[in-house]
Amino acid sequence: MKHFSTVFNYELKTQLTKKAGIVTMVIMMILALLGTSVPRIIALFETGRGDESVVAADSVDAKAAYVLPNEDIKALLAPVTGPNPRLMDSREDLVAALQAGSIEVGFVVTPDLGYEAIYQDRSMYDTRDTAFQSALTTLKKAQLITSHGLTMEDFNAIEGTEAQGQTTILGKNSGTTYFLTFILMMMVYMIVLMYGATVSSIIAREKDSRTMEILITSTRPSALILGKVAAAGVAAVIQFGLVVLAAVIGFQLNKSTYPPEIAMMVSGTLTTGYLLTFLFFSFFGFILYLFLYAALGSTVSKMEDLGSATGLVQFLFIFGYVMASIAAQTPTSTLAVVASIIPFSAIMVMPMRAGVITVPWGQLILAGALMLVFVAFFAYLSIKIYRWGSLNYGNKTRLTRIVKEALRRENR
Amino acid sequence: MKLDVLDIRKSFGDKEILHGISFSVVSGRAMGFLGRNGAGKSTTIRCLMDVFRQDSGQFLLDGQPFRPWEKRIGYLPEERGMYQKNDVLGQLVYFAMLRGADRASALKTAHYWIDYFGLSDFKKKKLETLSKGNQQKIQIAQSFLNEPEILILDEPFSGLDPVNAQVFKDTIADFVKEGRLVIFSSHQMSYVEEVCDDVTLIHEGNILLTGDLKQIKREEGQDKLQLSLAEGDLDALKDQLQAAFPQLHITRRNGSLILDTRGQDLQAQLMAWLAEKEVRLHSFGLYEPSLTDIFIRKVGEQA
Numbered sequence: 198m199k200h201f202s203t204v205f206n207y208e209l210k211t212q213l214t215k216k217a218g219i220v221t222m223v224i225m226m227i228l229a230l231l232g233t234s235v236p237r238i239i240a241l242f243e244t245g246r247g248d249e250s251v252v253a254a255d256s257v258d259a260k261a262a263y264v265l266p267n268e269d270i271k272a273l274l275a276p277v278t279g280p281n282p283r284l285m286d287s288r289e290d291l292v293a294a295l296q297a298g299s300i301e302v303g304f305v306v307t308p309d310l311g312y313e314a315i316y317q318d319r320s321m322y323d324t325r326d327t328a329f330q331s332a333l334t335t336l337k338k339a340q341l342i343t344s345h346g347l348t349m350e351d352f353n354a355i356e357g358t359e360a361q362g363q364t365t366i367l368g369k370n371s372g373t374t375y376f377l378t379f380i381l382m383m384m385v386y387m388i389v390l391m392y393g394a395t396v397s398s399i400i401a402r403e404k405d406s407r408t409m410e411i412l413i414t415s416t417r418p419s420a421l422i423l424g425k426v427a428a429a430g431v432a433a434v435i436q437f438g439l440v441v442l443a444a445v446i447g448f449q450l451n452k453s454t455y456p457p458e459i460a461m462m463v464s465g466t467l468t469t470g471y472l473l474t475f476l477f478f479s480f481f482g483f484i485l486y487l488f489l490y491a492a493l494g495s496t497v498s499k500m501e502d503l504g505s506a507t508g509l510v511q512f513l514f515i516f517g518y519v520m521a522s523i524a525a526q527t528p529t530s531t532l533a534v535v536a537s538i539i540p541f542s543a544i545m546v547m548p549m550r551a552g553v554i555t556v557p558w559g560q561l562i563l564a565g566a567l568m569l570v571f572v573a574f575f576a577y578l579s580i581k582i583y584r585w586g587s588l589n590y591g592n593k594t595r596l597t598r599i600v601k602e603a604l605r606r607e608n609r
Numbered sequence: 610m611k612l613d614v615l616d617i618r619k620s621f622g623d624k625e626i627l628h629g630i631s632f633s634v635v636s637g638r639a640m641g642f643l644g645r646n647g648a649g650k651s652t653t654i655r656c657l658m659d660v661f662r663q664d665s666g667q668f669l670l671d672g673q674p675f676r677p678w679e680k681r682i683g684y685l686p687e688e689r690g691m692y693q694k695n696d697v698l699g700q701l702v703y704f705a706m707l708r709g710a711d712r713a714s715a716l717k718t719a720h721y722w723i724d725y726f727g728l729s730d731f732k733k734k735k736l737e738t739l740s741k742g743n744q745q746k747i748q749i750a751q752s753f754l755n756e757p758e759i760l761i762l763d764e765p766f767s768g769l770d771p772v773n774a775q776v777f778k779d780t781i782a783d784f785v786k787e788g789r790l791v792i793f794s795s796h797q798m799s800y801v802e803e804v805c806d807d808v809t810l811i812h813e814g815n816i817l818l819t820g821d822l823k824q825i826k827r828e829e830g831q832d833k834l835q836l837s838l839a840e841g842d843l844d845a846l847k848d849q850l851q852a853a854f855p856q857l858h859i860t861r862r863n864g865s866l867i868l869d870t871r872g873q874d875l876q877a878q879l880m881a882w883l884a885e886k887e888v889r890l891h892s893f894g895l896y897e898p899s900l901t902d903i904f905i906r907k908v909g910e911q912a
Contacts, residue, residue, distance in 0.1 A: 199709075200706070200707050203703065203706045203707055204707070205697075207703045211695065320802075403692075406690040406691070406692070406693055407686070407688040407689060407690025408690045408691050408692055409690075410660060410686040410688060410690070411684070411686060411690070411691065411704060411751065412707070413660065414658045414659070414660060414677065414684050414686070414706075415684075415707040415708050415709045416678070417678065417703060587660070588660065588661060
C-alpha cells in the first residue's frame with residue numbers, strides 16, 4: 198500500500214478545504230448550538246408568558262359570545278364564561294355576529310348542558326371549543342355527584358385511589374432511550390448519504406475528466422480506492438465531530454435549563470455498551486456504503502449518469518432506515534433481528550435495537566463478524582470495479598455483468 | 610535500456626485489434642509509433658502501460674518482464690484529463706508523489722516544469738481557469754515529472770500550436786540526448802520525421818515496418834531517382850522517357866518524376882539523354898522518400 202497515504206492526504210485536504218463543505222459544516226454547527234439551547238430559549242419565553250396567563254384566567258374572552266337557556270345556567274357557567282359574558286338571544290344572532298366578524302367563536306348551550314360551538318374560521322391552534330367542552334363536563338359530573346348524595350371531595354378521593362407498586366427494568370427503558378437513539382440514527386443517515394455521494398462523485402468526475410488513466414498508470418487501484426474511502430471517512434469524522442462538539446458545548450452551556458428527565462435520558466441511553474455497538478456498526482457500515490458508492494461511481498462515464506447508477510445503493514440504505522424504524526417499535530421481532538444481522542441494514546438497525554433493548558451476545562457477534570466480512574469483500578470488489586471502470590467508457594452495462602467482468606479480469 | 614514489444618495480441622469482445630505486434634525501442638533514440646486513426650497505436654500503448662491486459666505476447670525491458678509501476682515513467686495518455694477544480698501546483702505535486710517522489714522532490718519537479726512552460730503565474734490557479742493551450746502544457750508537464758527514465762507519449766502533438774509544438778520537440782530532443790527511452794505515437798508524419806530516429810508503422814493492428822528511419826528512407830529510395838523541371842511539360846517528358854527507357858518504372862509525385870531503375874545502373878545514360886534533349890532541369894538526383902510517401906505506399910500495398 199505504497200501510495201495510500203499520498204492519496205489519503207490529497208483527497209482529505211481537497212475535501213476539507215472545499216468551500217461548500219465548510220459552509221455546510223458551519224451552518225450545522227450553528228444549528229447544533231441552537232438546538233441544544235432550545236430549553237433556555239423556551240424558558241425565556243415561558244417566564245414572560247407566566248404573567249399573561251394569570252391575567253387570562255380572570256378575564257372574559259372578549260371574542261366569544263353565548264346563547265344560554267336561562268339564568269341558572271348562566272350562574273352555573275360563570276366560572277367558565279366570566280360573570281358578565283356577552284350574551285345573544287338566538288343562534289341566528291350568533292351566526293350574524295360571527296359573519297360580521299365581531300366575535301370569533303359562539304356557544305349555544307342547551308338546558309341539559311349540551312352545547313354547539315360555532316366558528317366562522319377556526320385557526321389550527323384554537324382550543325376554545327375543547328376547553329368549553331371540558332368545563333361543561335366538569336359541571337355535569339358535579340351535578341351527577343350531587344344527585345347521588347356525594348360531595349366533590351368524596352368523588353376526588355375515590356378517583357384518586359390507586360394500587361401501590363413499582364416498575365423495575367432490568368434492561369433498557371425504550372421510552373427514554375428511543376429519542377436519543379433516533380437522533381443518532383438520523384446522524385448516521387445524513388453522514389452516509391452526504392459522504393457516499395461525495396466519494397461517488399469524486400470518482401465519476403475523475404472518469405469524466407479522464408484523470409483516471411493518469412492515476413491508474415501512476416499507482417495501484419487499491420491505493421486509490423482505499424485512500425479515497427479513508428479520506429471520506431476521516432473527513433466525516435472531523436466534520437461531524439465538530440458538529441457533535443458544538444452540540445456538547447451547547448448542552449454544557451444550557452445544562453441548568455434542561456429538565457432532569459433529559460439528563461436521565463442521556464445517561465440512560467449513552468451507556469458504554471450502547472456507544473461501542475453504535476460506533477462499531479455505524480463506522481463499519483459507513484465504510485461499507487462508501488465502498489459501494491465508490492464502486493458505482495466507477496461504472497459511469499458521465500457525471501449526469503451518477504444519480505441513476507447510485508440509485509440501487511440508496512434503495513438499500515433507505516431499506517435499512519425503514520427496518521430501523523420498524524425495529525424501534527418491535528425490536529425483538531424476527532424481521533428486526535434479521536435486519537440487524539444483514540450488514541446493509543445492520544448499520545442502523547443494530548444500534549437502534551441496542552438502544553431500546555439488550556441485544557443477545559450471539560446476535561451481536563454474528564452481525565459484527567458478517568459486517569467485517571462484507572466490508573472486506575466490498576473493498577475488494579470496489580477496487581476491481583474501479584479498475585474495470587477505468588477501461589470502460591460509453592455503453593451502459595448491467596451491474597451483474599460489471600461484477601462478473603471485474604472479478605474475471607486479472608488486475609494488478 | 611531496450612524495450613521489446615513481442616507478439617502482442619489484444620481483442621475486445623470477438624474482434625482482434627492487435628494481431629501480434631512486435632518492435633523494439635532503445636534508450637537514446639526516439640521511436641515514432643505511426644498509424645492512422647484506429648490503427649491500434651493507443652491500444653498498444655495502453656497494453657504497454659498495463660491499462661489493458663494483452664491476450665498474449667509480452668513486454669520485456671532489458672530481457673525482463675516490463676512492469677510500468679516499477680520504473681519512473683512519464684506517460685501522456687491520448688485522452689487528456691486532470692483535476693479541473695484543483696490548483697495546478699497541488700495536483701502536479703500529487704502526481705509526482707504517486708510516482709514515487711517524496712514531497713520535497715515532487716515540489717521541486719512540479720515548480721521546474723511549470724516554470725519551464727512559462728506558467729509560473731498560474732501555479733495556485735485552478736486548472737479550469739487556464740486557457741486550453743496552457744492546460745495542454747500542464748498535461749505535458751505532468752508526463753515530464755520526476756525525471757522519467759522512460760517517456761511514453763500518446764499523440765503528444767495533438768492540440769499544440771506550432772510554437773508550443775516546437776518547445777515540445779526541443780524538450781523531447783533533450784530527453785533523447787540524455788539517453789532516455791522515448792516512444793510516442795502520432796499520425797502527424799512531419800513531426801515524427803523531425804524528432805524520431807526510429808519509426809514503427811502500424812496499420813489495422815499489424816506492423817508494416819519498423820527500424821531506423823534513415824535506413825528505411827535509404828531502402829525505400831534505393832534504385833530510384835527524382836527529377837523535376839525548371840521549364841517544360843512534365844507529362845510529355847514522362848512519355849518520352851518511358852519510350853526511351855522502357856525498363857524504367859516512372860511515377861509522377863508532387864511536381865516531379867520518380868524513376869525506378871529496378872536495380873539497373875541507368876544514371877549516366879539518363880543524364881546523357883536529358884542533356885541531348887536539352888531538358889531544362891530544376892533538380893535531378895537520388896530519391897529520398899518522405900515518411901508520408903513511405904506510409905502511403907506501405908498502406909497501399911496492404912489494401
